[in-house]
Each structure stands twice: as C-alpha cells, then as structure tokens.
Amino acid sequence: MLETALKGSKRYWILVLALFGLHGIGATAFLYQLSKGLTVTGMSRDVSWGIYIAQFTFLVGVAASAVMVVLPYYLHNVKEFGKITILGEFLAVAAVNMCLMFILVDLGKPMRMLNVILHPTPNSILFWDMVVLNGYLFLNIIIGWVVLSAERKQVEPPKWVKPLIYLSIPWAVSIHTVTAFLYAGLPGRHFWLTAIMAARFLGSAFAAGPALLILLCLIVRKVSKFDPGKEAIQKVANIVLYAMIISIFFVLLEIFTAFYSQIPGHMHGFVYTFVGLHGHGNLVPWTWAFAIMAVVATLMLLCPPLRKNETTLAISCLLVFFSLWIEKGITLVITGFIPNPLETITEYVPTLPELAITVGVWATGFLILTILYKIAVSVKEEIAS
Amino acid sequence: MERSRRSFLKILGISTLGLGTLSSVDLLAKVGKGEPVYNQTPDALVGKRWALVVDVNKLDEEATEKAIEACHQVHNVPEYEGEEEIKWIWTDKYEHVFPGQEHAYLAGEIEEKPFLVLCNHCANPPCCRVCPTKATWQRADGIVMMDQHRCIGCRYCMAGCPYGARSFNWKDPKTTYWKEHEPPNRTYPIRGKGVVEKCNLCAERLAKGQIPACVEAVKDSKAIVFGDLEDPNSEARELLHEHFAIRRKPELGTNPNVYYIV
Amino acid sequence: MYNKGLVITGIVIFVVFFTSPFLIGLVKSGPPPEPELSPKAKEARLCVEAKEFMVESHMQVLNDWRDEAVRNGKRIYVASDGKEYVVSLQNTCMDCHNNKSKFCDQCHNYAGVSPYCWECHIEPKEK
Numbered sequence: 001m002l003e004t005a006l007k008g009s010k011r012y013w014i015l016v017l018a019l020f021g022l023h024g025i026g027a028t029a030f031l032y033q034l035s036k037g038l039t040v041t042g043m044s045r046d047v048s049w050g051i052y053i054a055q056f057t058f059l060v061g062v063a064a065s066a067v068m069v070v071l072p073y074y075l076h077n078v079k080e081f082g083k084i085t086i087l088g089e090f091l092a093v094a095a096v097n098m099c100l101m102f103i104l105v106d107l108g109k110p111m112r113m114l115n116v117i118l119h120p121t122p123n124s125i126l127f128w129d130m131v132v133l134n135g136y137l138f139l140n141i142i143i144g145w146v147v148l149s150a151e152r153k154q155v156e157p158p159k160w161v162k163p164l165i166y167l168s169i170p171w172a173v174s175i176h177t178v179t180a181f182l183y184a185g186l187p188g189r190h191f192w193l194t195a196i197m198a199a200r201f202l203g204s205a206f207a208a209g210p211a212l213l214i215l216l217c218l219i220v221r222k223v224s225k226f227d228p229g230k231e232a233i234q235k236v237a238n239i240v241l242y243a244m245i246i247s248i249f250f251v252l253l254e255i256f257t258a259f260y261s262q263i264p265g266h267m268h269g270f271v272y273t274f275v276g277l278h279g280h281g282n283l284v285p286w287t288w289a290f291a292i293m294a295v296v297a298t299l300m301l302l303c304p305p306l307r308k309n310e311t312t313l314a315i316s317c318l319l320v321f322f323s324l325w326i327e328k329g330i331t332l333v334i335t336g337f338i339p340n341p342l343e344t345i346t347e348y349v350p351t352l353p354e355l356a357i358t359v360g361v362w363a364t365g366f367l368i369l370t371i372l373y374k375i376a377v378s379v380k381e382e383i384a385s
Numbered sequence: 386m387e388r389s390r391r392s393f394l395k396i397l398g399i400s401t402l403g404l405g406t407l408s409s410v411d412l413l414a415k416v417g418k419g420e421p422v423y424n425q426t427p428d429a430l431v432g433k434r435w436a437l438v439v440d441v442n443k444l445d446e447e448a449t450e451k452a453i454e455a456c457h458q459v460h461n462v463p464e465y466e467g468e469e470e471i472k473w474i475w476t477d478k479y480e481h482v483f484p485g486q487e488h489a490y491l492a493g494e495i496e497e498k499p500f501l502v503l504c505n506h507c508a509n510p511p512c513c514r515v516c517p518t519k520a521t522w523q524r525a526d527g528i529v530m531m532d533q534h535r536c537i538g539c540r541y542c543m544a545g546c547p548y549g550a551r552s553f554n555w556k557d558p559k560t561t562y563w564k565e566h567e568p569p570n571r572t573y574p575i576r577g578k579g580v581v582e583k584c585n586l587c588a589e590r591l592a593k594g595q596i597p598a599c600v601e602a603v604k605d606s607k608a609i610v611f612g613d614l615e616d617p618n619s620e621a622r623e624l625l626h627e628h629f630a631i632r633r634k635p636e637l638g639t640n641p642n643v644y645y646i647v
Numbered sequence: 648m649y650n651k652g653l654v655i656t657g658i659v660i661f662v663v664f665f666t667s668p669f670l671i672g673l674v675k676s677g678p679p680p681e682p683e684l685s686p687k688a689k690e691a692r693l694c695v696e697a698k699e700f701m702v703e704s705h706m707q708v709l710n711d712w713r714d715e716a717v718r719n720g721k722r723i724y725v726a727s728d729g730k731e732y733v734v735s736l737q738n739t740c741m742d743c744h745n746n747k748s749k750f751c752d753q754c755h756n757y758a759g760v761s762p763y764c765w766e767c768h769i770e771p772k773e774k
Contacts, residue, residue: 037578038538039555044468048543048553108538108553108579115518115537126517126541187511187637188547264485341549342481342502346468421711423721423734461769524720532717533767559766568769572738577766592722 001149004378005371011223012374019367026360029353030105038108041354046346047337049106051330051358056102058208058329059365060133060179061201063095065209066140067172068239069232074165080232083380086151087220087228088213089144090372092172095209096137098365105357125181132175139168144372152379176201183336191269191336194257200250201328207243208324210236211317218314220373226380230310237313240320241301247324248294269335272345280345283334286326293323428594432613434508434527435586436642437600438624439501443608449476449499452609455602456584458569463562471552473584474503474599482633482645495647501599501609504529504550504584505633505641512542512551521581527642528586538579547637551583614642680757685746694743695726709736709764737768745771 008016033040043050066088072078073085104110121127143164150157177198183189184197194200214236217228258266271277273287297319306312339345350358425431456474457464463471476499480487487496506529513523520536523529543551557578568575573589576582587597595601600611612621621644624630630644648654663670688694694701695708715721716734724732733739744750747770755762 037554037556039469039578041555043555045470045543045552046468046549048540103539106539108540108581109536112518112535112537115520115535119518119535121517121519124515124517124541126515126539130517182541186515186545186547187639188634189544336544341547342477343484344481421727422725423715423719424723424725424731425720426722426733429720429722522718530717534713534717557766571769572735574737574767574769577763588720592720 001145001152001375001379004382005374007378008374012370015370016367019363019370022363023360023367026357026363029356029360032353033105033357034110038106040351042348042350044346044348046340046344047334047348049333049337050348051350051354052102052106054329054333055358055361056099056106057179057333058325059095059098059102060176061205061324061328062209062212063092063099063136064172064176064202064205065213066092067169068206068210069213069236070165070172071169072235075169078235080229080235083226084213084217084228084232084236086144086148086376087216087373089140089147090376091209091213091216091369092140093137093144093372094365094369096133096140096175097368098361099133100137101361101364102358105361125178125185128178129175129182132171132178136168136171136175139164139171143168144376148376148379152383154383173202176205183333188341189336190265192332194254196250196253200247200254203243203247203250204324204328205243207240207247208321208328210240210243211320211324214240214317215314215321216369216373218310220377224377224381225384226377233310233313234308237301237307237317240317241298241307244294244298244301244320248298251327268339272338273331273335277339278345280338280347282347282349283331287331290323290326290331293319294327297323426592426594430591430594430596432526433615434613434642435506435591436527436612436614436621436644437503437586437597438610438612438621438630438644438646440608440610440624440628440646441495441498441500442646443603443606444499444501446499448603448606448608449501451602452501452599455598456587459573459587459590459598460585461563461568461570461573461575462582463558463566463575465562469553469555471554471582473552473582474501476500477502483631486631500645502548502550503599503643504546504586505548505639505643506584506586508640508642509638511545511547511637511639515541515545517541524588528588528591529583530588531582531585533574533576533580533582536580538581540581542581547634547639548641551581553581554578677757680753682751682753683746683749685744685750687745688743688750691743693728695724695732695739706762709740712736736764741768741771746773747771748773 041050041052066085069081069085069088073081104113107113116127116130143161146161147157180198180201183192184194186192214233217233217236221227255270258270268277272281273283275281276284297316300306300312300316300319306316334348338347453472453474453476456462457472460473462473465471479491479495479498479500482500482502506527508523508527510523510529512521513519513529516522517539518535518537520532521529521542522532538553540553543553554576555578558575559577563575587595590597596604596611600609603609610620610624612619614621614625616622624646625644628646630646632641632644635641701708712724712734715724722734724734726732741747747765
C-alpha cells in the first residue's frame with residue numbers, strides 16, 4: 001500500500017517537499033540545540049517546561065480524538081463514520097508521533113531516553129505516559145493499516161483486529177488521562193492541582209481533534225475523489241460542539257473554585273493569565289484570544305445554519321482548534337510555573353531556535369499525516385472505481 | 386511470489402529474534418562471572434533520618450554567605466547569574482520561604498532576615514515519586530540523592546518540587562563557566578549539560594565521616610545543626626525539643642527535614 | 648527478477664560503500680595505540696585488578712563502581728587480591744593514571760569512542 005504514497009499530483013509533491021523542508025529547518029535547529037544545550041530555548045530555572053511540553057500536551061488530546069469516530073462506529077453502528085475511521089486513526093498516528101518528538105526534543109539528555117525502559121519506575125507518571133503513548137501509536141498503526149489493506153482487497157479485516165479496535169477505545173482515554181495526571185498530581189503547582197484536569201483534557205481533546213478532522217475531511221474532499229460524506233462531517237461537528245460547551249464549562253468551574261474560595265494559590269494562576277500578576281502579563285493577550293475564539297466558535301456551532309454551511313463550519317473549526325491550541329498548548333503549562341514556589345515571577349518567551357524546532361516537529365507530523373492520508377485516499381479512490 | 390515473500394520475511398524476523406537472544410544470553414553469562422565486594426567506608430556517618438535544624442536567629446548576611454560559599458565551592462556549583470542560575474543553597478525572605486504565613490505585622494526583624502533555603506530532603510518526596518528513571522531517589526538514611534549518570538533531563542522533578550530546590554544545567558558548564566574559572570574542588574566532579582542538580586546533603590562527605598559543608602562553615606555559631614532525627618540523643622532532636630521550629634509548606638504532606646527555629 | 652542489472656549494480660555499490668571503512672583500513676591503517684603508563688602508575692605496578700582484565704573490562708568495572716558508590720553508598724572496593732580501594736574515577740583511577748592524553752585517550756581515539764565520563768569528571772592536570 002505504501003506505493004500509493006509514491007505516486008501523486010504535482011500539488012502533493014510540492015506539499016511533501018515543503019513539509020520536508022520545514023522538517024529540515026527544525027532538524028538543523030535541533031542539532032544546534034543538542035550541541036549548545038537547552039539554553040538556546042527560553043526556558044529557565046523557574047519555568048522549566050516550555051512550548052515543547054505544552055505542544056505535546058495539546059497534541060495528546062488531538063491524538064485521542066480518533067476515539068470520537070471509532071467508538072460510535074464500532075460500538076454503536078453509526079454507519080456514517082465508516083468512511084472516516086481510517087482518517088481518525090491516521091490522524092492519531094501523526095499526532096502521537098508529534099507528541100513523542102516533542103518529548104524527545106525537550107530532554108536534556110535525549111541519548112539516555114532508553115533509561116525509561118531500562119529502569120522502569122511504575123510510580124512515575126512519565127513512565128506510564130511512555131507506555132500508553134507508544135501503545136496507542138502501535139495500536140493505531142496496526143489497526144489502520146490492517147483495516148485499510150483489507151478494504152483494498154475487498155475482504156473482511158482479520159478477526160484479531162477487532163479486539164485491538166475495542167482496546168483502542170479505552171486506551172485513547174488513557175493517553176490523555178495519564179498526561180493530565182502528569183500535572184494534576186504535583187503538590188507544589190496549584191494551578192494544575194485540580195481533580196478535573198483529566199476531564200478538562202478529555203473535553204478539549206474531543207473538541208480540538210474532531211475539529212481538525214473536519215478540516216482535514218473538507219480538504220480531502222477538495223483535493224481528491226474521496227468524499228468523507230456530508231452526514232459524517234455534520235455528526236462530527238455535533239461532537240465538537242458538545243465538547244466545546246463542556247470544555248468552556250470546565251474552565252468556568254475552575255474559575256469559580258479559585259475566586260469564590262479566594263485562596264491565593266488557586267487564584268494566582270488565573271489572575272496571571274487573564275489580567276497579569278505583579279506587573280507581569282505576557283500571556284494575557286493569548287488568554288483573551290483563546291477565550292474570545294472559544295466563545296465565538298461555540299456560538300457559531302450552536303447556530304444550525306452556520307453549522308450546516310461548510311464554509312462557516314470550517315471557520316468555526318479553525319477557531320476551535322486555535323483557541324484550544326492556545327489554552328492547552330501554551331497558557332496551561334506555562335502558567336503552572338507562575339508564580340514559582342517562592343512566589344516570585346519569571347516569565348517565559350520562546351526563542352527562535354525553539355520556535356524553529358517546534359515548527360519542524362509540526363511539519364514532520366503533517367508530513368506523516370500527508371503520506372498516510374495519501375495512502376488512505378488512494379485506496380478509497382481505487383475501490384470506488 | 387507474494388506467499389513466499391511473506392514467509393521469507395517471517396523467517397527473517399524470527400531468526401533475527403533468535404540471534405538477538407543468543408547474544409544477550411552470552412552477555413549475561415559474562416557479566417555474571419565473579420563476585421566483587423563493595424563495602425561502606427568504615428568512618429561513614431550513618432543515620433536513619435538526616436535533618437538540618439536552622440536557627441534563624443543566629444543567621445546574618447555573613448553566616449549565610451559562608452554557608453553558601455562552602456557548599457558551592459565543595460561541589461563546583463557554577464555561579465551563573467540570571468534565570469538559568471544554578472543554586473544548591475541560597476537565601477530568601479520570610480514571605481517567599483513561608484508564603485501564606487506572612488502578614489502586615491510581622492515581629493521584629495523577621496521580615497528582612499535572610500533565611501537559608503535548600504533541598505528539604507523530604508521524607509515523602511514528590512520529586513522521587515515522579516522521576517521516571519530513579520535518577521533521583523530517597524536513600525535509607527533519608528537523603529534524596531541525585532544520580533547524574535542516569536538523569537535524562539526531563540525536568541519532571543523540577544516541576545514536582547514544591548520548594549524550587551532544583552536547578553538544571555541549561556548549558557554545558559565545562560565549556561562555558563569552567564573555561565573562565567578553576568573548579569574549586571578537584572576531588573569532586575562538575576556536571577554536564579542536560580542534567581538536574583541539587584543539594585545532596587554532602588553524601589560524599591558523610592561517607593568520609595564529615596558533616597555537610599554548610600553546617601561546617603557555621604559550626605562556631607551553630608546556626609545550622611545536622612543530626613539524625615531517629616536518634617533521640619542527637620543534637621538536632623534536643624534543639625527541636627527545646628525550641629519551636631517550623632517547616633516549609635507542611636500542609637503538602639512532603640514531610641520536609643529542614644527545620645527553622647524562628 | 649525485474650531490472651536485474653540495476654538491482655545487482657545497486658547491491659554491489661551498497662556493499663562496497665558499507666564495507667568501505669574496513670577496505671580502506673586494509674590498504675592504509677593508522678598506527679596502533681600506544682598507551683603510556685604514567686610514572687606513578689609504573690611505580691604502582693598493579694592496577695585495581697590484573698592488566699588484561701582491566702584492558703578488557705575497565706568499562707564494566709567503572710559502571711559497577713558508579714552504581715555502587717552513587718546508588719548504593721558503597722565507596723570501598725575490595726579487589727580480588729584483597730586490597731581495598733576508594734571507589735572513585737577522579738580520585739583513585741586518575742590519581743595513578745594522571746596522564747589522560749597519553750594513556751586513556753590513546754586507545755579511545757584509536758577506537759573512535761568518546762566516553763562521556765569526561766563531561767563531568769575532572770581530568771587531572773597534565774604538564
């Protein structure tokens with residue numbers, strides 16, 4: 001099936017080349033970081049995790065979103081999703097790859113990464129994160145590939161793939177539960193110390209991921225002969241809407257607990273992101289961008305004519321994706337470190353090499369996505385003819 | 386053609402696995418040979434729960450500077466300035482060391498007094514709980530140790546520490562700081578880039594029967610006392626019996642072992 | 648076989664490229680390493696263990712020393728001849744072998760390895 005990725009239009013090859021170029025820029029910046037150390041980033045003793053880990057946090061959610069089409073199709077026979085489960089699974093593969101790459105580029109000693117396997121430490125959530133992320137990656141690659149090749153040969157997929165598909169459903173929930181646990185179990189970081197952290201992760205995951213899936217479906221329909229189906233896209237839009245409402249509700253719950261209790265530790269993080277704290281506030285514009293985009297997107301999705309019109313739907317999905325990318329991929333992680341444990345503030349601004357590496361990882365992920373989608377779409381086009 | 390290609394790949398896979406296990410069995414056999422013996426140094430200081438008692442009333446600028454300098458010299462801690470600084474022990478004000486305890490009517494000079502701040506070697510350390518490789522762990526004598534050979538630099542321990550006690554080597558000290566300065570202690574290593582470091586309660590000194598460097602630096606005034614809390618006759622226990630002492634953020638359940646007599 | 652000519656040519660080029668370091672080594676090889684014992688080491692006559700064992704396994708010994716000293720707090724090594732040594736690369740091994748560039752580096756450079764010990768462990772000053 002891989003050979004279908006080697007035959008494509010001029011547009012396809014230009015995209016592949018462009019993504020590969022961006023990957024190359026990121027790789028060069030990464031080599032620079034390897035030689036000089038993480039000092040080339042904007043991280044500091046106080047803000048010891050920056051956008052690498054923040055982007056990983058966001059992408060874990062996007063990866064888990066495959067379950068939002070897999071679950072309805074395999075457990076509840078929602079036939080409309082039959083055509084797009086493969087797109088969801090391949091998106092998951094690309095997203096998990098990006099997660100793993102972001103973790104790798106953040107390590108101080110990446111050459112020692114196998115220590116996590118050589119010296120397994122079950123009390124560490126990071127250990128379990130490694131387990132569930134890699135497990136989910138293999139699950140989705142195997143499931144996606146086997147089901148797609150069975151479809152190509154016009155036969156039923158082999159029986160052993162069914163239990164793997166069923167396993168992938170709770171496993172998807174586990175990947176961002178475990179990632180949320182990375183944050184929610186740290187006694188010194190009050191901004192993250194909330195029982196609903198995992199629930200918040202689930203909410204935003206099931207909004208951002210399917211939103212991206214809708215955008216990808218619309219693109220696929222435009223550039224190929226494969227049509228994921230208007231009904232499928234509408235159903236996914238409903239999922240995005242409900243997940244967005246729940247996500248916004250969860251953030252409001254947090255704000256209530258923080259400000260009604262008036263406990264400084266709980267309030268400080270929100271004060272910092274929304275209005276600034278002690279004269280420091282470089283995340284404030286980002287936070288408001290997230291808030292406004294999230295509300296506008298939700299209102300647009302709530303309005304049936306705007307939801308049914310695929311142009312306005314695309315705009316809503318872009319707003320959903322970017323607002324949650326800001327919330328989970330920037331403000332959540334950085335704010336956790338502000339103020340520091342001694343109640344002083346060091347702000348964080350990413351540097352150029354750091355941004356180059358980030359763009360490089362995203363480009364690599366999209367490159368993987370492009371190739372996998374090319375294969376899926378080619379197979380679908382093949383069997384349609 | 387397809388059938389035989391598939392079986393060819395299957396056989397290739399199985400034989401690779403087989404050859405792999407063969408060589409690893411060989412390796413295991415080699416390593417298992419011989420029984421070298423390792424012992425503890427005879428005059429090592431041995432305890433069950435090492436702790437520090439800091440008498441803040443005996444601390445002044447000079448004493449704290451001596452303590453910090455002693456520690457940073459003995460352990461070759463590079464003195465970077467700015468947000469990438471590395472510090473094992475330092476001073477800060479009451480409102481930062483005990484956040485939430487400060488108020489507008491603080492007694493005497495407490496507000497401006499220099500409090501010595503370092504790793505608390507907690508009895509229930511969150512940093513050890515989160516480390517994915519056991520590069521930091523709690524020893525039987527209570528010390529929270531660092532193994533810089535194993536650290537992968539993930540900095541999860543830095544996120545987990547509620548006291549901000551840990552520093553990271555963002556750049557390579559050998560090619561930056563130690564190019565301009567002489568390492569003050571050539572019997573102790575420096576650190577490479579990409580690993581976390583923090584106070585180790587002078588484990589290497591304890592192994593030679595010496596008290597921690599910061600304690601030694603102020604031993605005339607006894608501003609810091611080092612002792613075994615499980616030994617009811619230790620000086621540390623006596624001090625805690627006679628004076629009211631507080632710890633940093635006790636509500637977090639970390640059970641820190643640095644006590645402050647205020 | 649499809650494209651027999653291309654495939655076989657490709658395989659040949661690949662094999663030549665892959666084995667080129669060995670082929671070049673056959674024709675022109677550098678001088679073998681000549682590690683030079685420091686005066687102190689020569690005087691001591693015996694390392695922690697026998698020379699052959701150390702040549703073959705000093706990496707393993709150092710790994711074990713690292714784990715025993717740092718992780719298990721055991722800083723005394725009892726050699727197979729009963730002698731006791733303080734477990735320390737910097738203070739025991741390099742105390743005798745205080746000429747890293749003429750000793751350690753000789754074999755390491757030849758074999759093309761750069762052990763990361765020296766990232767942290769301070770090398771003895773050489774004249």
